[in-house]
Amino acid sequence: MNTLTHLNAKGEARMVDVSEKQTTQRTATATASVEMHASTLDMIIQGGHPKGDVLATARIAGIMAAKRTPELIPLCHPLMLSKVEVDLEADAQLPGVRIRATCKLAGQTGVEMEALTAASVAALTVYDMCKAVDKRMVISNTYVEEKTGGKSGDWSFDNLATDPSQQPQASQSSQPTTSANALNLHFFAELREQLGVDNLQVALDAxxxxxxxxxxxxxxxxxxxxxxxxxxxxxxxxxxxxxxKPTQKLKAGDEVAFFPPVTGG
Known part of the structure; x- marks a missing residue:
């Protein structure tokens, strides 16, 4: 089962230490939609909005937002983004504007939050520029569409199971032994990343x-x-x-969990 790595053993929020992770190419694409009246969309398409080019302004806002994600989301790491691309498309069937934001870097942590922030702020900018003429706009369908790179590998929203407990794990767990005379070990957060194992059994006889x-x-x-x-x-x-404590006695069948040292950040 996946764990919340932004919580320490006491349930306190913390910034995850990613210094031991490998630097890999990572991308993430997030999407959002702004539903509006058809006449509002027509005004955007025709460029007749009194505030100016709605889509161009929202695009720049999304790019700027991606770069400032750690200032908005408390536990996000400052990242050196190598690419931020925000596309806005008028959709008469919605009717409204569909937004896709893609972020990319070579780094030690993913860019899902940067992509989500870009898509969200672009959507908010569309709303802000059009709220005077359409007060019934709805921002919806904001989610990560796909991501690549990192230890969890590549995935897309459409291919993920709806039950989180059925998602593929970030690393393969060791197969449990059949011996009853064993300790069941569990590793969390950075330890799991460093060791490349979630669970392990150790014979008590060892x-x-x-x-x-x-x-x-x-x-x-x-x-x-x-x-x-x-x-x-x-x-x-x-x-x-x-x-x-380290002096704790162990017996067969005990479940032992290991957490990384609590650090600030």
Missing amino acids: LPNPTLQELVNYLQSQDSKWDTALKSPNLLMAVNQQMA
């Missing part, structure tokens, strides 16, 4: 002294990747959904 600290020592001994990911003295751990 731990001479089955405590949390002994389990951490065992995992760190696997290779340098595990050692680096788990070496922080502020690593957060929980046993059977209760926060626990």
Whole structure:
């Protein structure tokens, strides 16, 4: 099951540390619609609006908004966008304006929020410029249409399952063992990204002294990747959904969860 990575183990909001993620090419496209009276759309198409070119103004507003996303959404990272493209199309069948915003970069986190912000602000700009002549406009259908790159891979809105629990996971979980004499481990947020695993089972027999600290020592001994990911003295751990100290004794069947150290940002 997917987790909310913007929350720490205490349920507090935080900026996710993406420093360990790989830099990859990432794109996202978001869409929005502004429904309006047919006469309002005709005025936009004919260029007769007293405030000027509605579509051109909304396009610039969307581009500017994408670049300022971290100033508007508290936990978003400042990103060096390499492309922001905002397209507005008059649709007589709606009637109204359909908006598609695409953002692109080479970075360590995705650009879905930048694309959504661009589409949303472009839609708001259309509304603002036309509200004097049409007070029944409706902004709707704002969503991420598709994204590419990053650990979760490529996807499109139409191909996603409607139940979030059925979505493909960002990484493949290890297959559980059939042994009853095992610990069930779960890794969250950056730890999951660093280790490339969601869940893991460890035989209790592998731990001479089955405590949390002994389990951490065992995992760190696997290779340098595990050692680096788990070496922080502020690593957060929980046993059977209760926060626990390194001295916590473990028994077969226990569920052990690992969270990255809580940091500000």
